[in-house]
Amino acid sequence: MDAPEEKPTSGLPHGAAMQRNIVRRRRKGTVLRSIFLGSTLIGLVALAVLLFTIINDSFGLVALDYKVDPATLSDRPLEELSRDELVVILQDNISSNAFRTLERTTPMAQRSEGDVLGLVLERVVKQSVAGTWSLTDSLLNRSAIEAQVAAESPAATLKFRSWLSGGFLTTPMSSNALIAGVRTALFGSLWMIGITILFAFPIGTGAAIYLEEYARDNRFNRIIQTNINNLAGVPSIIYGMLGLAVFVRLLEPVTSGRVFGVEGSNGRTILSASLTMMLLILPIIIINAQEAIRAVPLSLRQASYGLGATKWQTIRHHVLPGAMPGILTGTILAVSRAIGETAPLIVVGASTFIVSDPDGPFSKFTALPIQIYNWTSRAQGEFGNIAAAAIMVLLVMLLTLNSIAVLIRNRLSRRAS
Amino acid sequence: MDDKASAGVSMDSRVAGVRRETAETTLNLRKKSRPGENVIQGFLLFCGVLSMFTTIGIVLVLGNESLHFFTNDNVSITEFLTGTQWSPQIGQFGILPLLLATLVTSFIAMLVALPLGLGAAIYLSEYASPRARKILKPVLEVLAGVPTIVYGYFALTFMTPLLQSIFGKDTVNIYNMAAAGLVMGIMILPLVCSMSEDALSAVPRSLREGAYGLGATRLETATKIVVPAGLSGIIAAFVVAISRAVGETMIVAVAAGAGPNFTLNPFASAETMTGHIARISGGDLSYDSIDYNSIFAIGMLLFLLTLVLNMGSRRLVRRFREVYE
Numbered sequence: 001m002d003a004p005e006e007k008p009t010s011g012l013p014h015g016a017a018m019q020r021n022i023v024r025r026r027r028k029g030t031v032l033r034s035i036f037l038g039s040t041l042i043g044l045v046a047l048a049v050l051l052f053t054i055i056n057d058s059f060g061l062v063a064l065d066y067k068v069d070p071a072t073l074s075d076r077p078l079e080e081l082s083r084d085e086l087v088v089i090l091q092d093n094i095s096s097n098a099f100r101t102l103e104r105t106t107p108m109a110q111r112s113e114g115d116v117l118g119l120v121l122e123r124v125v126k127q128s129v130a131g132t133w134s135l136t137d138s139l140l141n142r143s144a145i146e147a148q149v150a151a152e153s154p155a156a157t158l159k160f161r162s163w164l165s166g167g168f169l170t171t172p173m174s175s176n177a178l179i180a181g182v183r184t185a186l187f188g189s190l191w192m193i194g195i196t197i198l199f200a201f202p203i204g205t206g207a208a209i210y211l212e213e214y215a216r217d218n219r220f221n222r223i224i225q226t227n228i229n230n231l232a233g234v235p236s237i238i239y240g241m242l243g244l245a246v247f248v249r250l251l252e253p254v255t256s257g258r259v260f261g262v263e264g265s266n267g268r269t270i271l272s273a274s275l276t277m278m279l280l281i282l283p284i285i286i287i288n289a290q291e292a293i294r295a296v297p298l299s300l301r302q303a304s305y306g307l308g309a310t311k312w313q314t315i316r317h318h319v320l321p322g323a324m325p326g327i328l329t330g331t332i333l334a335v336s337r338a339i340g341e342t343a344p345l346i347v348v349g350a351s352t353f354i355v356s357d358p359d360g361p362f363s364k365f366t367a368l369p370i371q372i373y374n375w376t377s378r379a380q381g382e383f384g385n386i387a388a389a390a391i392m393v394l395l396v397m398l399l400t401l402n403s404i405a406v407l408i409r410n411r412l413s414r415r416a417s
Numbered sequence: 418m419d420d421k422a423s424a425g426v427s428m429d430s431r432v433a434g435v436r437r438e439t440a441e442t443t444l445n446l447r448k449k450s451r452p453g454e455n456v457i458q459g460f461l462l463f464c465g466v467l468s469m470f471t472t473i474g475i476v477l478v479l480g481n482e483s484l485h486f487f488t489n490d491n492v493s494i495t496e497f498l499t500g501t502q503w504s505p506q507i508g509q510f511g512i513l514p515l516l517l518a519t520l521v522t523s524f525i526a527m528l529v530a531l532p533l534g535l536g537a538a539i540y541l542s543e544y545a546s547p548r549a550r551k552i553l554k555p556v557l558e559v560l561a562g563v564p565t566i567v568y569g570y571f572a573l574t575f576m577t578p579l580l581q582s583i584f585g586k587d588t589v590n591i592y593n594m595a596a597a598g599l600v601m602g603i604m605i606l607p608l609v610c611s612m613s614e615d616a617l618s619a620v621p622r623s624l625r626e627g628a629y630g631l632g633a634t635r636l637e638t639a640t641k642i643v644v645p646a647g648l649s650g651i652i653a654a655f656v657v658a659i660s661r662a663v664g665e666t667m668i669v670a671v672a673a674g675a676g677p678n679f680t681l682n683p684f685a686s687a688e689t690m691t692g693h694i695a696r697i698s699g700g701d702l703s704y705d706s707i708d709y710n711s712i713f714a715i716g717m718l719l720f721l722l723t724l725v726l727n728m729g730s731r732r733l734v735r736r737f738r739e740v741y742e
Contacts, residue, residue: 029636033544039536040545043557043610046603050563053575206464214458215465228468233657233727234720235664237691238475240698241716245478249704279471286468312454340564343666343691347698369566369667376570376671384574391567398562 054395057388058164061138063149063156064178067126068093078117078125086116093124118171118179127178130156132381164389172355173366177375177382182390187357188270188350188365189339189397195274195361196281196338201331203278204285208327211286212293213315232283240347243276248348257362268349271361276344281334288330292323325412332405336398342369368394479720482713489707497714503677503693505708512718514679518687522598522669523662525683529602530658534609535651541610542617543639554611561607569671572600577672584684592674592686601668605658612657616650617643649737656730660723666691690715 013021070078073089081089087108091099102108102119111119121127130153133145138160149158171181207228215221247255248267255272256265296319304314320327350370358365368390375387487494491508500511537557541550576596581589589595620643628638644651674686675696688696694712702709 025634025637029634032636032640033540036536036540036544039533040540040553040557042533043537043560043603043606044553046606047556047560049575050560050567050571050603053571054567057574203464203467206461207468210458210461210465214461221465224465224469227472229731230724230727231468231471233660233723234475235666235691235723237664237666237694238479238716238720241694241713242471242475242478244698245482245713246474282468282471310451310454312457336562340566342564342566343670343695346695349698352699369564372566372570373667373671376566376573387570388574391570394564394567398564402562 054388054391056134056136057385058392059135059138059162060160060385061133061142061145061158062161062382062385063130063132063153063158065128065130065153065156067128068124070125073120073124078120081117083111083116086120090116090120090124098123115171118174121179122174122176127176129178129380129382132385163385164392168386168389169393172357173353173371174355175353177380177386180386182368182371182393184354184357185366185368185371185390186393188354189367189369191270191358191361191365192273192277192367193335193339195270196277197331197335199275200278200281200285200334204282204331204334205289205327207282207286208289208293209315209319212290213311213319228283228286232287235343236280236341237343237347239276239280240344242279243272243344243348247272247275255362257360260362262360262362265362265364268351268364269362270358270365273345273348273350273365273367274361276348277338277341280341280344281338284334284337285327285331288333289323289327292326292330293319295326296322325409328412329405329409332401332408336401339397339401340369340394342373345370346373368397475720479713479717482710483717485705486707486710486714489710491707501679505711510711510714512690512715514677515688515690515693515715516718517679517681518594518669518673518677519663519689519691521681521683521687522594522601522673522689523659525595525598526601526605526662526665527655527659529599530605530609530662531655533602534606534654534658535613537606537610538613538617538651539639539644542614543635543643554614557607557610560603561611563604565604565665565667566671568600568604569668572596572668572672576600580684589684590674590686592672593684594669594673594687595683597669597671597673598683600672601662601665604665604668605661608661609654609658612654613647613651616647616654619650620646649734652737653730653734656726656733660726660730663726664691664719664723666695670695690719694719 073093074081074085078086090102090108108116131149133141137145146158149156168181169186170183171179172184173182174180211221211225211228215224251272252267253259255267255269255275256262257269257271300318300322301314304318309317345367351364351366352370352374354364354366372387372390372394375383375390486492487497492510497510497512499513500509501513502509502511503514541554545553573592573596576599577589577591577593580593580596624642624646625638628642633641669689669692673692674688675692676686676688677693678685678687680687694715697708697712
């Protein structure tokens with residue numbers, strides 16, 4: 001290869017030298033091959049470590065300290081008591097003023113058992129966390145942890161706790177990590193995503209149909225296409241700022257619901273967030289849908305025209321059914337991006353602390369990623385644990401969505417063929 | 418509704434056609450007018466044009482608020498672009514500390530993502546068996562699907578303690594740019610990998626066969642033939658990766674620290690442009706205050722930076738693409 005042109009024979013290595021050359025080149029090949037394999041594996045290891053860290057923080061031992069020992073309140077564990085018994089305990093142990101305030105916000109009869117239990121733990125028992133340990137620590141060094149807890153806070157009891165639990169999903173936000181849940185955040189995310197899909201799917205598909213089926217190759221349409229490609233690369237936080245200026249401020253009468261007769265909110269509503277998310281995922285939906293439409297064979301369209309169908313009839317009955325699996329898959333992937341997006345929601349103004357469920361597009365809201373961000377940025381150990389548990393909820397949601405995408409694609413493509 | 422409308426129209430014109438046929442005994446072959454089709458086409462055009470409004474909206478909003486910012490008495494563009502201190506309380510608005518932190522975190526991310534991403538791409542496209550590729554590729558793509566806030570949590574609870582145990586707690590701050598950058602690199606790795614792999618797979622088989630025929634080893638074929646042939650795509654992947662790193666928000670907001678800091682030390686805490694926007698707008702922000710306007714000026718710079726990078730990458734591909742038959 002490196003042989004000079006003038007001396008074709010003498011420039012090339014011979015015999016033993018050639019053997020050495022080949023061995024050297026092969027060795028180099030093997031070394032680099034393992035480097036390439038290594039970089040692939042580093043990616044996989046990173047994924048494994050990421051998942052492990054989250055699972056590791058979602059479960060583990062927790063040392064609980066009490067102001068009042070629950071055993072003095074009742075002879076049975078508090079978790080086994082009925083709601084009425086818990087209400088009695090609550091009434092006996094807090095001032096009548098405080099009880100009346102609670103009764104006024106939500107009557108005791110309407111509160112769930114978990115809710116009342118939370119109140120008892122918060123107001124009467126005054127539970128606090130003396131320390132938390134990760135899953136691996138809890139399993140491997142249990143005796144050391146027990147000794148440490150006994151030395152540092154003798155009154156505390158050590159319990160194994162799964163931070164991710166049924167109660168975690170169904171209780172609202174709280175400033176006490178032990179009874180905080182993701183209910184409001186979960187509802188907020190679902191509302192937001194629902195409205196986002198409602199707008200983004202028809203508009204995205206429409207734009208893709210226009211660009212692939214109607215648009216002629218002229219300057220105007222080329223600009224639209226380039227523009228969509230560029231929008232796909234704009235950082236998500238910029239969309240947040242667009243949403244803040246346009247949806248939250250400029251269109252406040254619409255997004256706060258005032259023109260529809262809804263009072264009592266400003267522009268920082270679910271609707272504003274959904275519209276912002278719509279703009280964010282539109283380019284992704286359009287680009288994916290365009291690819292799906294382009295993959296429908298031209299012969300199908302020509303056959304339809306040949307039978308006298310109009311352009312829209314052809315699209316409606318032949319192009320769209322063929323492209324639908326691809327369009328839906330692209331939409332679901334875009335939506336799963338929207339579910340995890342945090343930055344635009346922060347800028348648009350999702351609330352960080354909110355306890356009532358959102359009740360429509362014009363209500364204030366919080367979302368799962370916002371909750372995770374909020375808990376992650378607190379220093380105390382137990383908030384790290386509930387952040388990890390909330391991440392588990394988010395990842396399960398994404399996994400479900402992606403499985404649905406695969407299922408839809410398989411089912412529809414089977415029907416199409 | 419549209420179907421009914423077009424059906425009605427076609428019925429009318431059919432009747433008209435029949436009447437004319439009897440009168441003049443000629444067929445009417447003129448195009449029928451179909452208002453329903455026109456309405457649909459109009460809606461589709463609107464959908465296509467909506468994206469233009471998004472861009473115009475971004476430019477107008479960022480431009481307008483930045484204008485308010487720069488016309489403020491305390492601020493000048495030269496100070497904004499050259500000042501090394503960002504402290505709105507005392508009227509100091511120099512973007513350099515925020516920009517530098519963005520560059521440091523992005524640089525660290527690129528140190529991770531570019532070599533590993535390209536290495537993984539070469540392995541997947543040149544070495545891996547089809548079966549291994551079928552398993553490895555989707556698993557790597559899972560990394561790309563993980564929300565960035567999760568990476569932020571990972572940086573803070575895994576990467577920072579890891580760095581602290583290696584370099585000592587005194588050197589490594591709890592919030593530091595190194596942890597944020599490294600985790601950002603892991604996040605961007607699959608993007609580099611899949612874009613580069615596409616570029617490498619597009620190189621025709623005949624080029625590889627030619628190299629093997631001349632006695633090249635697999636490595637020599639990969640590094641001297643396939644990679645140069647797919648170079649435009651690989652560089653485009655690199656440029657897109659840089660733009661992603663510059664615009665990434667949540668990892669740096671969680672793990673890199675709050676508070677501008679003009680430093681090159683990767684173990685120090687420093688706030689990036691995106692991190693600053695997120696922190697300021699996360700608090701109670703009053704409209705038309707200088708804080709509010711300032712984040713739009715930062716946003717404008719961020720937008721221009723990523724726009725230039727993205728357009729540059731696309732131009733690069735178009736200009737230097739080797740076209741094979």
